[in-house]
Amino acid sequence: MKITICCVGKIKEKFYTQAIDEYSKRLSRYCNLKIVEVADEKTVENASDALNEQIKKKEGQRLLSNIKDDSYVIILAIEGKMLDSVELSQKIDSLGLSGKSDITFVIGGSLGLSKEVYDRADYKLSFSKMTFPHQLMRVVLLEQIYRSFRIMKNEPYHK
Template sequence: MLSVRLICVGKLGEKFWAQAAAEYEKRLGGYCKLEILELPEQRLPQTPSQGEIDAALKKESELIAAKIPSGAAVIAMCVEGKPMSSEQLADYVSDLTVRGTSRLCVLIGGSCGMEESIKQRANLRLSMSPMTFPHHLARVMVLEQLYRALNIVGGGKYHK
């Protein structure tokens, strides 16, 4: 069974985000072994300088790097990444497993994004849209798309 680690910077504060994420976590249980790691988002002043943002991203990148499992295929969620349809994501995941990859690690940065050094570690930079989404919503969307992709791979009817 595929092992998926979702590394997220920041916690789900509001109950409705947690409920939505929990629903997809439950659904994914039949398709993969899912682990969600929440890493602390670095605190910044109301109007941070670029230097303060860079320092926060560097600290977050160190925390993320320490949690990426060895041998895992890494997907970094970022606005400049490659857009994919649900079917294309399903094909990507299926191809990984056919080639013998049993671990997938998906990265979601905090409100300032992710440092370039972490994005460079990714096998795939994936974009959900050129629009910007709150990282809490991005987590729910990633979980839903993982569920949809694995359902497609398994021949399920959810996608239709």
Template sequence: MTIKLLTIGKTDNKHLQSLIDDYQQRLGHYIKFEFDVLPDIKKVKHLSESQQKDKEGELILSRIQKSDVMILLDEHGKQMDSISFSNYLQKHMNSGLKSLVFVIGGPYGFSEAVYKRTNGKLGLSKMTFSHQMVRLFFIEQLYRGFTILRNEPYHHR
């Protein structure tokens, strides 16, 4: 199985990017992982929030295959602790799934078309984080999930 993280816009903060790169490298020991960064939408000053979400949604959906299971990282999604998340990952791996795609949307969230296509929503916290920090938090949780599955000491129970 391949796990993909799909995001809009690159990470501007070099310190955050360095940490993301570190966890991405660590994940490579457990699973095939792809980090797909879509370009920011240009000329957003002339677009409404809805129009911007629609354009971002078109970009997101252009990267999703019919067979992909797509999970949105969404503030209204189901929240799990790290052990439950590791079990969630294991369940997907056991299902014979080819590709599990997690998506971080743009600053205004997701378009209706993306919500219609999704297979689920996952919430990281009831708090609001910058989209750039969410990338780091999520990739760290992926890594943590795999160390839990392997019963490695990274996660102290």
């Protein structure tokens, strides 16, 4: 299975990079993992809604240009469906069993995702109604994907 994490912005803090590297290494046993970072746009405080939409659109175009046509796209969105770890593992497993061996998870920038990215999504996943920094969300997502594979393989993992 091929898993791509397509996200806006670069990781700046070393502790996030270390965690991402660790989970990437662990996941290499289970899937072909690729992390694609697209440039984020500079955001202006108190910007107009029109400017914010323009920023999301630019970031969205960059994200979409890195998503393969045949990839199953799961966007991270507050209003998406909340799953527990077992349900996420079942979702990933069922996609593989149905022939969808290329899954792309998308994490937006500080303003969220554009309408065009929402329209491309096959599934909307929520981790919480709270907003998280995209750098932290990348670590959390990788950990949950790793946990999903451990669950699928009936391998022990702490609860």
